[in-house]
Amino acid sequence: MKTNSFAPRFAAIAVAVALAGCATAPQPGVQYVNPGAPGGVSGTGIESQDIGAAAQKAAVSILALPAIANATNPPTILITPVTNRSASPVDTDLYTTKLRGILMQYSSNKVRFLARDASWNTNNYEQQLRKEGVVQPGAARNAATYDYILTAELRGISEASNRGRSEYFLVAFKLVDMNDILLWEDQYEIKKQGHDSSIYR
């Protein structure tokens, strides 16, 4: 009698195992994550937290400059768009905005920033409307100029082999005055390495 029960039991287990293979698709989901934390889909390229950390370091360093710290009136700085010369495509507009945001946060009232990208066209158009009498006259427009330009350049060295890849980035900040004198330069280094799962190699 025992012999008869073996085979059906094995068969039942085997059938269950076979059917279990018919997996269903995972359910979609969303979760909040810290924007300063490394992304869950990390690669070896430059990421938002990298530029944030670099900008933070630059902000602290700029504010300690005698030309800034000891200025009677807060100097005005124009931040130029981040230049990318690395092998990692980045959203340069986003990084420029982030850089300005962090500098604003750290600099309080010690420096001022020009935001021509945000207001130049709108203000000029409004001034035109005022002149034409289409809108109220308002105060005369007297667009500000800057004392310094802050530039940020991303450079990199990328190495790869069939075993993985390694990327070195240098974020170089420069503060230059109207006479092209380099007042300050600081650099921030990032190095990342990793490899794909062997199933992708």
Added chain:
Amino acid sequence: MIGFRGTALALAAALTVFLTGCATEGPLSASGRPISKATLDAAHQRVEQENIPPNLQPFYFSIYSEGRENQCLYEMRGGLEALRSGELDRAEQLLQRACEDVDSLMAGAEEARRAQGKFTKEQEKWFKGENYERSALFMYRGLIYLIRHDFGNAAACFKRAQLYDITGDDEPGFAGDWYSAEWALALASLKQGFTTDADAALKRAATFGSRQGDVPPPGADCNLLVVVEAGEGPIKYRVGKYGERMRYREVPCPITRVEILQNNQTLDASAAAESLWFQAITRGKRVVDSILNGKAEFKEGTGIAAMGLGAGALIAAQHNNGIAAGVLGGLAIISAGLSAATTPQADIRTWNNLPHSLFFLCLSLPPGESSLSVMGQNAYGSVIRVQELKPVIQKNDPLQVVFVRF
């Protein structure tokens, strides 16, 4: 007799289930997973709601219905179709998302780990393409940056295209041989005023064995880039007893040279800047092949064991040795099950709308409309395709990019 009959029936029932697998009716994803009606309906609804252009609807429909593991595949295909049809924003969005997936080491890591197992198909991993597909992705992404006049990021993409070529090769010191990537890097560098970088890129390219012929270098004054895509890209197929090896088939490209004429005067002529076929077949040894070979050997071994154990079980049952028949039968079922459940098939999902060859021709035209004839020539110098172009060049526009599909 009862023991023999019971064992035989149990064997037959279990083997039937194993061999038929998860048989379903209806559409399957590119990974072979069944797509439920509810998922299909939701995808249809979403495509309609988002006002997707008709030529892109099939790609979006697949993105929304075929699972995360196939998203990048359809983003690549859809992005390229969008680029060709002038849907630049959509092309950028789709190819950017694909770039993020390909570039990420963590994206789909869990599925990749599972796909290495014996009982999960390779095609269940998130699609990221073979190295030539990854390089092509960054080439096209870079071309979009050129169109946007974001020359820094364009250059970054062309460097990255070369990087993905390097990761696919096991030759020591191999530094990549995507000619088109260096050519385009030179153009992006010139547009930024980095002449040294441009010269260095062209110097590297000149040494590549992947060269298809004479390709005139870009000039700093180039304001029209004509990108000619010719032929069909490599086709993947499976070989081996269990389809465990992936191979490529070429659809020979009829166009080997492109010439651009204005008023019957040649403005530029070029051989292909890249052969994607060459790039696909000249990569190094794939690590995944060892994994698939291991799966195939396991499937073969367990299959042979199942047959032997099954035969033993039947003999034991005929000799009224019920216990032996049951044990052997059970082991046969387990072995058969393991064999049937082992999935050594190679993943042959393909970015199937890539061209065979890419041609880059740079022109410096005066402002206003120009009438150009783009001639595709075969290996004998006969013109076999013609496309008329009427680009309108704006004064001070640093670069315009036009696509021609032969």
